[in-house]
Amino acid sequence: MTEFLQHLVNGLSLGSVYALIALGYTMVYGVLQLINFAHAEIFMLGAFAGYYAASWLPAFSREPRFLVILSLAMAVCAFLGVVIERFAYRPLRDSPRLNALITAMGVSMLIQAIGQLPFFMGPSPRFFPELIPNVTLASIGGVALGSLQAVTLAAALVLMVGLHRLVFHTRLGTAMRAVSFDGKTAALMGIDTNRVIALTFMVGSALAAAAGILVGLSYPRIEPTMGVLLGLKAFVAAVLGGIGNIRGAMVGGMTIGLVETMAVGYGSSSYRDAVSFGILILVLVFKPSGIFGRAVTEKV
Amino acid sequence: MKGRAASGWAWAFLGLPLFGLLGWLLPSHTESYFMYVVGLAGINVILAVSLHIVCGLTGQFSLGHAGFMAVGGYTAALFGTKVIAEYKLLYLSEPASDTILFLFATLLGGTAAAIAGLLVGLPSLRLRGDYLAIVTLGFAEIIRVVIENVETLGAATGLVGIPPLTNLFWIFFWAGTTVLYAKRLQESTHGRALLAIREDEIAAEAVGVDTTGYKVRAFVASSFFAGVAGALLGYYLTILTPKDFIFLRSVEVVVMVVLGGMGSASGAVLAAILLTALPEALRPLREHTGVDLRMVIYAALLLAMMLLRPHGMLGRRELWSLRRRKTAPQPEVAP
Numbered sequence: 001m002t003e004f005l006q007h008l009v010n011g012l013s014l015g016s017v018y019a020l021i022a023l024g025y026t027m028v029y030g031v032l033q034l035i036n037f038a039h040a041e042i043f044m045l046g047a048f049a050g051y052y053a054a055s056w057l058p059a060f061s062r063e064p065r066f067l068v069i070l071s072l073a074m075a076v077c078a079f080l081g082v083v084i085e086r087f088a089y090r091p092l093r094d095s096p097r098l099n100a101l102i103t104a105m106g107v108s109m110l111i112q113a114i115g116q117l118p119f120f121m122g123p124s125p126r127f128f129p130e131l132i133p134n135v136t137l138a139s140i141g142g143v144a145l146g147s148l149q150a151v152t153l154a155a156a157l158v159l160m161v162g163l164h165r166l167v168f169h170t171r172l173g174t175a176m177r178a179v180s181f182d183g184k185t186a187a188l189m190g191i192d193t194n195r196v197i198a199l200t201f202m203v204g205s206a207l208a209a210a211a212g213i214l215v216g217l218s219y220p221r222i223e224p225t226m227g228v229l230l231g232l233k234a235f236v237a238a239v240l241g242g243i244g245n246i247r248g249a250m251v252g253g254m255t256i257g258l259v260e261t262m263a264v265g266y267g268s269s270s271y272r273d274a275v276s277f278g279i280l281i282l283v284l285v286f287k288p289s290g291i292f293g294r295a296v297t298e299k300v
Numbered sequence: 301m302k303g304r305a306a307s308g309w310a311w312a313f314l315g316l317p318l319f320g321l322l323g324w325l326l327p328s329h330t331e332s333y334f335m336y337v338v339g340l341a342g343i344n345v346i347l348a349v350s351l352h353i354v355c356g357l358t359g360q361f362s363l364g365h366a367g368f369m370a371v372g373g374y375t376a377a378l379f380g381t382k383v384i385a386e387y388k389l390l391y392l393s394e395p396a397s398d399t400i401l402f403l404f405a406t407l408l409g410g411t412a413a414a415i416a417g418l419l420v421g422l423p424s425l426r427l428r429g430d431y432l433a434i435v436t437l438g439f440a441e442i443i444r445v446v447i448e449n450v451e452t453l454g455a456a457t458g459l460v461g462i463p464p465l466t467n468l469f470w471i472f473f474w475a476g477t478t479v480l481y482a483k484r485l486q487e488s489t490h491g492r493a494l495l496a497i498r499e500d501e502i503a504a505e506a507v508g509v510d511t512t513g514y515k516v517r518a519f520v521a522s523s524f525f526a527g528v529a530g531a532l533l534g535y536y537l538t539i540l541t542p543k544d545f546i547f548l549r550s551v552e553v554v555v556m557v558v559l560g561g562m563g564s565a566s567g568a569v570l571a572a573i574l575l576t577a578l579p580e581a582l583r584p585l586r587e588h589t590g591v592d593l594r595m596v597i598y599a600a601l602l603l604a605m606m607l608l609r610p611h612g613m614l615g616r617r618e619l620w621s622l623r624r625r626k627t628a629p630q631p632e633v634a635p
Contacts (some may be wrong), residue, residue, distance in 0.1 A: 035430050088607070092606065106602035110603060236438075277439070284423045
């Protein structure tokens with residue numbers, strides 16, 4: 001039982017990271033019906049932005065260091081997300097979906113490849129600085145809650161509540177939901193769809209950057225290819241929750257995190273990456289619209 | 301239509317032996333580095349044209365070609381190390397027996413990949429195209445993880461001792477077969493259904509095309525040839541490692557299809573040859589700077605292609621119908 005609870009804590013902490021990344025996928029899919037492959041790279045760049053901010057800027061050695069670096073990385077990635085949308089996706093807004101998908105793939109590969117060049121981040125892994133000392137905060141009946149896990153959970157929770165408020169309680173959020181419901185009609189109703197799409201990329205990318213920092217805290221090895229696998233799993237989480245559905249992405253992320261941690265805890269760790277793809281295939285076979293998704297009839 | 305069918309068979313009966321003759325006359329790939337690269341180009345042609353069936357003709361997007369290649373390659377290679385290297389068919393000389401068994405091995409590899417294609421394609425092709433990209437990507441990664449963990453398959457160090465039976469003849473033979481298959485498919489009723497799916501899936505379904513069925517069949521055929529290419533690669537290099545089937549390999553094949561022009565088999569052939577030659581041409585640069593720029597170049601090519609010239613080199617035209625085009629212009633690519 002203790003072991004199970006411990007896996008539960010670890011799984012939720014990992015799952016909240018997946019959820020943060022999955023939100024970006026699901027939001028962009030909502031407004032553009034595009035799998036934004038480059039999202040995984042935004043996540044990776046978020047981790048590196050944090051790394052460079054922490055190691056280069058001595059001004060950030062003061063407390064609250066973690067929060068300053070987190071917001072800096074989020075700002076950098078929000079900007080990058082908008083740039084990518086403006087120069088790679090917007091020109092293809094009206095072309096076949098396959099072209100947009102291939103472009104997204106291309107952007108992702110380009111960022112990864114450039115990142116691996118020696119004069120940028122280089123192919124070898126770097127080690128994320130210890131922004132928060134790793135101590136055990138509380139131990140209840142043998143179940144330990146580490147400081148990193150607590151920070152991860154708290155940060156993810158704050159961000160997700162914030163996002164929820166943004167999407168469901170502001171005018172911008174209403175516009176976002178309108179564009180995702182039907183872009184053309186939303187435009188006719190006077191919503192500046194280009195602006196809303198850019199803002200969606202901004203918000204999604206900022207969340208991915210936060211996830212990057214949180215991953216950097218718990219798993220300090222960061223490298224330019226770190227986004228690929230995590231990004232894929234987060235995408236699986238988004239599909240599991242119902243792609244395009246924001247609550248779905250949160251639940252899906254937590255589920256993937258829990259299942260993966262349990263599978264590693266009670267099974268074998270060499271197949272940990274195969275677990276989420278197994279889940280993906282099961283979802284596609286039995287309920288392709290995901291947990292919260294509704295079946296969409298395609299408009300002709 | 302009849303004339304076209306006849307010309308197709310003429311291609312099969314005249315073209316293939318011609319390819320074979322060429323393969324026999326040219327110096328062996330073990331003696332000349334140039335010929336070695338030619339062989340790799342041939343294998344890439346098979347891969348590119350097989351992906352063209354899914355991507356160019358049917359309009360679906362697969363990112364796991366390396367996975368199917370791995371399934372075919374390892375199946376054939378296992379057959380090679382366990383059977384061909386040990387046994388010999390009765391009443392036949394060693395080379396003859398090896399040749400027959402090798403042909404069987406390539407077919408076996410192709411079949412294994414086709415079965416994998418069916419298993420992957422069935423759940424994901426029922427849905428809209430972009431799921432296929434993710435599922436195939438995931439599948440290819442799983443296959444690689446499994447291979448890295450299974451001792452019988454050589455794990456991470458690789459499967460060694462595959463008999464060196466692939467020669468240029470076999471590569472040309474299979475490349476020719478693949479191109480011919482794609483060409484014949486494109487001009488058949490089956491191919492028309494695939495094109496209809498590519499142009500408008502909903503409209504195709506509305507006029508009675510069994511979209512899922514056609515998509516799955518196209519995907520299975522494509523996987524078969526990818527498996528054959530994997531089998532050829534194994535017997536060509538005589539060693540297979542999981543590194544041969546990394547994600548970059550799948551991407552490479554996608555770039556070939558996009559560069560050639562989605563919807564053009566001959567474009568895929570040209571792009572495959574071009575992209576095999578490119579790293580060789582860049583070798584001095586790489587040796588000078590010590591940086592492998594392949595990935596950057598592929599990505600930049602892909603992006604530039606999509607943003608500036610989404611039709612690729614040939615668009616939907618084929619080299620063999622360039623003359624015909626003048627009388628009947630091809631319709632522009634639909635927005």
